[in-house]
Every structure is written in C-alpha cells, then in structure tokens.
Amino acid sequence: MERKEQLLQKIENRQAQIGIVGLGYVGLPLAIAFAQAGFSVKGVDVSQRKVNLLRDGQSYIDDVPAAEIVPLVANGRFQPTTDYQQLADTDAISICVPTPLRKTKDPDISYIIDAAENISRVGATGKLVVLESTTYPGTTEEVILPRLIHNGDRVGRDFFLAFSPERIDPGRTDYTVYNTPKVIGGMTDACQETAVALYSTIVAQPVPVSSTAAAEMVKLLENTFRAVNIGLVNEVALMCDRLGLNVWEVVEAAATKPYGFMPFYPGPGLGGHCIPVDPHYLSWKLRTLNYTARFIELAAEVNSAMPAYTVGKIAAGLNEMRKAVNGSQILLLGVAYKPNVADVRESPALDIIHLLQAQGAEICYHDPHVPSLTLDDFTAESVSLTAVSLQQADCVVIVTNHAAFDYQLITQHAPLIVDTRNALKNDRVNGRLLTL
Secondary structure (H helix, E strand, O other), X not given: OOHHHHHHHHHHXXXXXXXXXXXXXXXXXXXXXXXXXXXXXXXXXXXXXXXXXXXXXXXXXXXXXXXXXHHHHHOOOEEEEXXXXXXXXXXXXXXXXXXXXXXXXXXXXXXXXXXXXXXXXXXOOOOEEEEOOOOOOOHHHHHHHHHHOOOOOOEOOOEEEEEOOOOOOOOOOOOOOOOOOEEEEEOOHHHHHHHHHHHOOOOOOEEEEOOHHHHHHHHHHHHHXXXXXXXXXXXXXXXXXXXXXXXXHHHHHHOOOOOOOOOOOOOOOOOOOOOOOHHHHHHHHHHXXXXXXXXXXXXXXXXXXXXXXXHHHHHHHHHHOOOOOOXXXXXXXXXXXXXXXXXXXXXXXXXXXXXXXXXXXXXXXXXXXXXXXXXXXXXXXXXXXXXXXXXXXXXXXXXXXXXXXXXXXXXXXXOEEEEOOOOOOOOOOOOEEEEO
C-alpha cells in the first residue's frame, strides 16, 4: 500500500499520531481539538514551564480551560514534552511557532527553521507536515521543503507538505477551531488530499487552494485588509480631531449603510501578533522583488503613530488642568491588546508606557486579566480599581475596554479620563473627558 493510502487510512480510523510544535495561542487549542477528536497527540514546546503546567492539568491560555486538558493528559491522549524525539513515531505534524519581526521590521523565521530542522532530524518520511505559522509567500516551499528531503524522498510520494494558516482570535467564543473555515494549500495533489483529510476531522469546512504560496498569501491578505482599514479609520480620527468632529459618531452613522461599508474603529494603536506584524511579512517579500507595498507601509505609518497621538491627548488634558506630564500620576486601564483576554503581545499600552516614561510620568495600571507586567525597565503589578486609586490619578486612560471594568466607578471618581475606545459613550462623566 502506498504511503498516502496508509496515512489516509490511519487518519480515517483515528490511528494516526499527531504532533504539534509550539503550544501557544494557536498550537494548544489545535492539540486539544485533535485529542478530543480521538487522536493521540504529542505537543512539543521549548518552554519547560508550559510543559509542566500542562502535565499538571493547568492552562495558560484563556481559550483552553483546564477542565479540557486534565482528562486528555490523564488518559494519555495529550502528551506535552520538550523533546522533539517524541515526534519520531508521529504520522502528522503541525508547526505552530511564533513568527515575530526583527527590530528592522524584517521577518524573523528562525522558529520555523528550528522546527523544520528538528523534524528533519526525527525523520519526515511517511509523515504529513503542515506549517500553520503566518509567514511570507514561498516559505513552505523554499524553507521547509529542502530541510525535509532525505535519501531521495519525494514530496507527495514519500512525505507530504502543506500550509494551513491559523485562524485563532483569542477571546472569541462564537468562532472556534471547529466552525472556522480552514484554508489548506498542499505542495502536490497528494499533499493536499492528506492535509484536507486530517483537518476535516476537526474543522467543518476545509477550504482547499491551489498551492502553499496561495494559502500563505490568503493569511497575509486577511490581516493586511484589517491593518489597512484600521489605518484608514485612525487617519479619519486625526482628521475629525482637526475638524472638531466626533469620529465615533461618524463611523457609527456610516455603519448604518446596509451595503458598501464595513465599520472599523480607531484606537490607541495596533496589538496582538497578527495585525501589527503580518503585513510587514508581505511588504518585506515584495521589497525583495523590487516592489513597494504602498498601502501597507502607509497604514503602518499611521497606526504606529497612534500611541504618540494618545500621549498627546493625555498631555493636552493635563495642560488644561495646569499640570505637566512630568510628575503626573497616570493610571492605565487595560494593558492587554484586546478586551477580555490576558494577551499583551504588541499591545499599544506598552508603547504608551514607554512614551509616558520618557516624559517623566509616574505610571500604574489596572487590568483584571494581567496581574503583573514586565516591560524592559518597567515592572508593576495591577493596582486595585477603587475610588481612592482613581482620585489619586491625575489622568485615567482607557486603553483596553475590558467588560469587567466598573465604568460607573470610573466616571464618578476620575478627574480626567482619556477614552481611546469609546467605552464611555453612554456614560455621564463627572470629571474631564477626552476621546480620540
């Protein structure tokens, strides 16, 4: 029996052993989904701390409750480890490692390279390898494929390779691994067939595309679309500020149009792994082809300036109260990059802290999801949100509109509020209120 038929049969019978490389916001939910579907899953992560937590039945990801982990670890369906050698007997491996940017805004695919080389050492023959990490078009073919070829093995015959971009939105409950359509691009038809067969066991709607590069481009389009439109509405916010208009009113009124308009909202900057990072992968790739991705670079320029614009609003509000930023007590509400999660990756709050520190502000924060924060030379624990802490602050800045915030308490006791999320649009404020 050919290797493809053997692998397809194992997948159909739930006898295939699955390996997941990287147990973060993408890899851990994926590992749990495969284990719950009846597969034996081995999850590899470089962090011994994460592996120890998982082995103890504890979760560090908001979207994966410990109650889902405990029975899968107990019955051996899910085996966390730091040892790549444990992947030697697996039949399919999904790579879910970070793809950050270097300080130069160039792609850092070192984690992908490390994963591919470790998989190569344990052997790819007979396996399906799927890259899920967001990257530039061509990575799967140019970076992963050469590292998996050994002893004359041929892709599509002796081993199988595909790209299937992750679509994980931390904190969402309406769209899960199962009901979010999954784009899949294989190196060959056989690669496509095996990858679709595997993911069909955990997703309701696989979406095949013609190649790995097409699938890589799909992911970048999705996030570039958001980055560019957020950049547009952030610039509209700057325009409205000059015109004396309320940008939130303008966007919400425009959103009543039932066709031809999709609302995006301004904010203090971009956060999370995807939107601030992924478009730069596409822009970098195009620069190697002597092409300038003008929309991406312009949107990045606007979006990256929003933390400084926010600090300018804070300074303006303090100035009206005859205070300087230097020496003022600034209380940030929310340091996570989006509401109701603990994820601080690329959060605009981090840039705002840096900028305020540079101007001599005394900074504290409250975030029920982030009990402590370490950022270069800034280390702090979340303070209690009380009438006293609000009254003691010279300025309170709503950076993340968590549902858990007591907005009535905030509006009653804060002397100056800079609301970057329109969280107080329906609230009466006792003190001074500034919005974007």
